[in-house]
Amino acid sequence: MxxxxxxxxxxxxxxxxxxxxxxxxxxxxxxxxxxxxxxxxxxxxxxxxxxxxxxxxxxxxxxxxxxxxxxxxxxxxxxxxxxxxxxxxxxxxxxxxxxxxxxxxxxxxxxxxxxxPTLAQLESREKLNLSAFGTAHALPVPATHALRQATDLAVAAIALGWPLVLKGRYYEAQVVHTLAAAEAAFGQLAARWGLPLLAQQFVAGQELNVAGLADGRGQLLSAVPMRKLTITDKGKAWAGITLEDEGLTELARRFAAATQWRGGFELELLRTAAGEVFILEINPRFPAWVYLAVAAGHNQPAALLRLALGEGVGPFGAVAVGKLFVRYAWxxxxxxxxxxxxxxxxxx
Structure with a gap:
């Protein structure tokens, strides 16, 4: 054909x-x-x-x-x-x-x-709203505080403890261990991304991601879990490998159902040594590593194209496990x- x-x-x-x-x-x-x-x-x-x-x-x-x-x-x-x-x-x-x-x-x-997604869907998972979103839908999210001025840092540190993770509204995060370091990072992030910023409870563990696609009616069409193997100083995956993990897929399914999400998304996750999984961020579009999903048998962008044109798309099948990506510069x-x-x- x-x-x-x-x-x-x-x-x-x-x-x-x-x-x-x-x-x-x-x-x-x-x-x-x-x-x-x-x-x-x-x-x-x-x-x-x-x-x-x-x-x-x-x-x-x-x-x-x-x-x-x-x-x-x-x-x-x-x-x-x-x-x-x-x-x-x-x-x-x-x-x-x-x-x-x-x-x-x-x-x-x-x-x-x-x-x-709709504007309501977009706003519900914004970093500033993520803690309330997690509470509302029984999704595991680290405790967070909005930072509208530098003096809010001391209050956040008392509530969350050190170290803190400071995040820009759209991009970038820094882990800080002292108030002086937090104030310096606050100035840098605010200059780049504006206010408010976000202070998030630091959680140690293994970094995981899920690239997903949902149909806007509560159905998850695709979820490809990935474990980061190499991470840049900006926290971006430079290498990763696909996993078989029904727990991560179920988390993506719950997100799609709770929000009636429309389109591609990425869950940024962390699994602690005790096995707890936390949602650190929910990105409202495909991740930069989405071509790994294609290699795993889930061409999510091609499926989104069909959804945009009003064509039917059914759920994908099994994810090919052990597919590896390694990013490079040239x-x-x-x-x-x-x-x-x-x-x-x-x-x-």
């Missing part, structure tokens, strides 16, 4: 030491059994490496930063749509998701489909004229 042609746009083309998921999602979509996918990159910076992966992306357009607001994004996407006739957009950044969610009716009107060569073009006129 021949595959049907389809144009799909992706964000998250950064592929640095804290990579976005765009390149991994692109690789997954190229292996869609139903569609011959033509990929359009959507980038926020002229040096996002995915722009220059010409074997993946037919063309790339710069987008306005999320801070510019929903209307600026809509105007840019309407222009891109006139050039490319995009059928589906898959957003891969946390900070842009509220804009895409708000714009879903307008994008559908110009022929672009999304399959993303020097990609491009012409300076390409950089000038994307930086100057906003498309390449």
């Amino acid at each position: 021949s595959r049907r042609p389809l144009t799909v746009a992706l964000t998250g083309l950064n592929a640095t030491d804290s990579p976005g998921a765009g390149v991994a999602v692109a690789r997954a979509l190229r292996e869609s059994p139903e569609y011959e996918v033509r990929l359009i990159g959507l980038s926020y910076e002229a040096l996002e490496p995915g722009i220059y992966l010409r074997e993946l992306f037919a063309k790339t357009y710069l987008l306005p930063y999320p801070a510019a607001g929903s209307q600026a994004l809509l105007e840019r996407l309407e222009y891109v749509q006139q050039q490319e006739n995009i059928a589906v957009i898959i957003p891969n950044f946390d900070a842009e998701l509220p804009h895409f969610i708000r714009l879903e009716p307008q994008l559908r009107a110009v022929g672009i489909r999304l399959f993303v 020097d990609m060569i491009a012409d300076y004229t390409d950089f000038q073009r994307i930086a100057g006129i906003g498309e390449l």
Whole structure:
């Protein structure tokens, strides 16, 4: 059976030491059994490496930063749509998701489909709301405190004890052991991500992740558990291996049912020496390591494409255990004229 042609746009083309998921999602979509996918990159910076992966992306357009607001994004996407006739957009950044969610009716009107969570779903699992979310749904979450000013650190330390984990609203976390270190980290994270920040109880143990996909009606379609083997200084997995762990899959199933989650997600988990499992974060999109799920027999991005188009998707089968990924860095060569073009006129 021949595959049907389809144009799909992706964000998250950064592929640095804290990579976005765009390149991994692109690789997954190229292996869609139903569609011959033509990929359009959507980038926020002229040096996002995915722009220059010409074997993946037919063309790339710069987008306005999320801070510019929903209307600026809509105007840019309407222009891109006139050039490319995009059928589906898959957003891969946390900070842009509220804009895409708000714009879903307008994008559908110009022929672009999304399959993303609702604003209520998005807000329910935000780091600042995660503790209350865990309590409401009987999901295991470490104790947390919101930090709206540096003086809140001392109060959080009394309640949670040392060390503390300080987290930006969207990205980045630092483990701090003293008030002086906490104040320094607070300044750095606040400058990068704004306020409020989050102080979370430190829990020691083995770091695990689950890449998931849910249908928006409470059903979990796919869950691929992974154990981190190598971790960067930013806490990102640089190597990992798929697991067979029904307990982790059941946790993903409970999350999908409790939230009626719509789309891809990632659970960041920690298992203590006593066997307790805690949810550290719930990311509202595919993780950067989602191509490992493809290798394990669960092409979640390709399935999300079908969901966005209104096609039926059933639950995946067993996960292939023992599939390993090892991320690597390499020097990609491009012409300076390409950089000038994307930086100057906003498309390449």
